Amino acid sequence: MDYTKNAEFIEIDGGYLEGGGQAVRNALSLSCILKRPVRIINIRANRPNPGLSHQHVHGVNLLRNITKARVTGNHMHSTVVEFTPQTLISDTYKVDTRTAASITLIYQVALPVLLFGNKPSRLDVIGGTNVSFAPQIEYMQHVVEPNLKHFGISFELKVLQYGFYPRGNGRSVLDIEPLSSLKSVQLTDFGRLKSVVGWSYCSGRLPKSISLDMQQTAQREMHRLWPENECNIQAFKLSPEKARDNGAGIVLSASTSSGCVVGAAALGDKNIDGHVLGSDASCELASYIKSEVCIDGHLQDQLIIYMALASGRSIIKTSAVTKHTRTAMYVAETMTGVKFETTYDESGQALISCDGIGHSSSFM
């Protein structure tokens, strides 16, 4: 059915619960996938600077280009967007944010859409690869990617240049393979911890000792708790060709015998202390491993859209349900009609499930 002809807008309240950019991204992605016009009101109402910011404007405009959508409100500080998609064109899309806007959040809005295209697509984006309140690029490569594989999703992500707050200047390329439909996932069996891998980096004028401090602290914590398991964290200083500015951070990823991958990360800000960052990331990762959850606290909200679209019943075992996740459920329920359920197992971990709508590509 072509919903775009004389169709009513579905309304999403962008101020609901978390009231951040995630609701805007999910609502627009689903609008494009389902070809249903959406009106998003109260955009980022719970943020100190409400309305669309750079990253969100670039995300809206990228989806406009991909779907030849009719759009109003796609400008900075806009608190209402009306978006009517027309089609879906697989292609190479370039976005230059000219800021440190998160590249991974721009991928987050367009990846689910381009999956349902008729041929492979490429997203070549300039912005921040490793910035706060967003997945670091290594998290997307080593935590998001293996988890999306369970849905049948396949992508390749290459970093050409690292970019940090405030200047950005990072660049990465995401190659997306199209698919006909998403498989449902059953991620409830943690199995046994197999190994931990990690990336501890710094750049610019920051000394390599910061990377080494992050690495050693995180590695020590992992060895203390799981002395039998391999923990291999690489510590490096990025070359000036790879990163022009100062930046430091660590991303960890734990794999289990049943195919689960959980991650944790920390990012340097001002007054960087490598030991503190290493400890923050390893303590977060340790809490997921100890509680044997299959999906970490950050990935949770990022999987909701895929669960809603998949064919059949999906279920994930995860840590305390976040406001981001409950917001993503509200958007997915409103746009697709699915119903999410949250229950708790005997150890108190959350089990999130839904019967997906089994969306299928109109091209395959």
Ligand SMILES: Nc1ncnc2c1ncn2[C@@H]1O[C@H](COP(=O)(O)OP(=O)(O)OP(=O)(O)O)[C@@H](O)[C@H]1O
């Ligand atoms: N450390 C992290 N690791 C992985 N993912 C993260 C991390 N921090 C945040 N995220 C993810 O980034 C997304 C942030 O969404 P959110 O709505 O807060 O951000 P936003 O679009 O930048 O808008 P806002 O500026 O309104 O916060 C969520 O999917 C969240 O799970």
